[in-house]
Amino acid sequence: MASDTRPTTNVPATTSSDPVLKRRRAARILVVILAVGQPVSSGLFPLLSDEMMQSGARFSPLIPPGPWFAIWGLIIVASLVWALAQVRPSTIHRERGIRDRLVLPFSIAFASFALWLATAAFGQDNPLGLVVFVAYLVAFVIAWRQVVGARDEIHRWNVTERGLLYLTLGVYSGWTSMAFFVQIATVVQSTGAPYDTAWGITWQTFVLAAATGLAVFFAVVSRGSIAYAATVTYALVGVGISTADAGLTILSIVAAAGVSVVWASTGVVRALAMRRRRDSAAPGDSADARPATTRTRS
Template identity: 35%
Template sequence: MTRQPEQDPVEDSERQRLTAPELSWAVRALVRAAQEVDQELARRLELRPLDYSALNHVMSGSVPLGSAELSGRLGISTGSATELVDRLEEAGHLHRRPHPSDRRRKVLEPTDAAVARTLGALQPLFERLDALVEQFSPEEQAVIGRYLRAVTAHFHDFARATSAQDDPVPSHRRTPHHDHLHRPFRPVGCGPRPPLSLVARRRGRSRRQCRQRPAEGIQRRCRHGDGRTQPGRVPRSDTAPVMTGPFARTVGTWGRWVLLATAMTQAASPALSGFTGESASDPVIVPPGPFFGIWGIIVIGCVASALWGLPRERAATAPYARVQWPVSLAQLGFTAWLLAAVSSPVWSVPVFLLMLACLGVALRIVVTTPTEPLTRWLLGTSVGLYTGWAAAAVWVNTATVLPGTARTNPAYLGLLLLGAMISLVVGAVLFRAHPGFVAAGAWALLGVVVSTSAAGAGVLGIVAGAGLAVVGAAAVLVRRRHGEPMAAARFPR
């Protein structure tokens, strides 16, 4: 049985003004639904509407597009199109390659990671449409297909006939000042971005450097709807990497060695610090010794991901160029935490918090940056496990430095477990329920359940078990909303 469509208020309003066959109304509803799919897909990919439209043209174009052709499709100047392409290329969504017949030109291609992520997000929709086809007989499918292809042909004819008439400014005469007439999105209160040549003169930088970091320190005037103006800043793209250009290459060159050195130091620090691990005076919420074996997996993963990111090309591009220093600081923090745990345990808590902050920044970068599958799996798993364990362990570590009888007070220990649960739930949302993060956090809470049950602290065991269930439920809900970030994409037939 086919699913009945929901009542569409837009269609109800149009029916009062127009008369058309039912099939025409169905096509109009299909077009509106396709626009909603585009909006949702842009949100999942964390792209502004104009960036998503550009990426959609590159992915769906029948012929290879260059920056000039893309500017005509989007209705913006060639300079603005070049800036947009630079932003998408630096974010890992597309790349340039030589034109097959004209080596002086460059054409745009989506990266494998961007295609896989897009098709992975659309996979549930593909499956539903495939299942819907099976509800019709072959004869009905042939009729429906013939009608839809004819509708598509009429749409193409209409677009080709009206595109030249609807453009008030020819592309060869358009400047960045005209772009606000065509852009589908611009933050409220902000006018068009100033020309790059003007920005470069203000800052004393080249046009290339200004294109890479257009928002840094540039003050301009933003015009409001009532004609008033006030100082403002050029909006910064959400997809632009933190480090770009020559500075990124310099940081990537040094950062890769720092990442490897701190990973090796972290691996050797337990033996050099004299840290013995468990203590007879540990609170009951500290997991048993076998649960700390996850540290071995984390340390090995950090060394392996540092070695994988050692090649210069990989080290100077996202996500490695952006996570080298946060992860290096976290790995140094681990060594400092061991030294503090031996000599001055009170200082181990702020060191752990600093580690957690650095790891959170790194994991957020990993889950939001398209990259090759092996990098996403190796780097993402090591940083995800590290962050998930740290998010729970920082609260358990706090229990070990409580004074006197507070270590055995169920109220204090229950509050710490509640804090661990909240941290893991917030992390599941921020990091899109990354499997490494969720698995490490669940492993820590499971260790608390085992330790409290063995000690006869049934109430604390129930709290830890409830936290484990809440974290699992939050991860499931986040995955349903964002999709499987590391699932293999199914290419349409």
């Protein structure tokens, strides 16, 4: 009897036959749905809410001018492109990689967009918005820790996808980490706190100092993300413009100082990271590089 001489290939299991791959694909599809929900909820907001989003010095000195918020367009597009790129069959594997570990934090972040708009429907100064921003920040801390811990895996991706990940995560976390303090300022001001007196300048200085401190923290967590630092700079420049427009020159100087601190921190973190990588790659640090007599001595 003739034997079957057809060549055999090692074909990976498909999502239709492997329950693990099906679950992974379903999770990635959920991220796409939540990413799509961002522009959808943004479009529905003016139709379903009587609230008008306000910006600039006339509303609150720490809120950047209206055109500054166009960055949300970049964030939304980058989020959607990232999410869609992760449902390609070639990116879904049985082993749980960094793409799968980013599903949860990105899901929280994308869902938080619509949740914040829901709170803003009852007023931009709604304190519940702060709760949403806390969820945002926790999600991005988790995401950055996962990304930093998987640098070797990410390095094997093509340059476009690596850039997409770092752009999406850097810009999104940079903008929302600064927006958190804009929300704090808005809530405080809504209680009747002054903004153009000595006390008003003092409490707003503390808010900007706290925003700078959080930015330094993210610089450390992200191992000196350039996209993050650039986005924080963009936000603080906007704050500087608004505070100058309100005649609060001191706050403009504080915002500029914040930019300097963020970039100095980013530079230090990146320099230390490069030094650690260089030291770990040095032959003298490897056990295999030592003389055999040294390694086997009892």
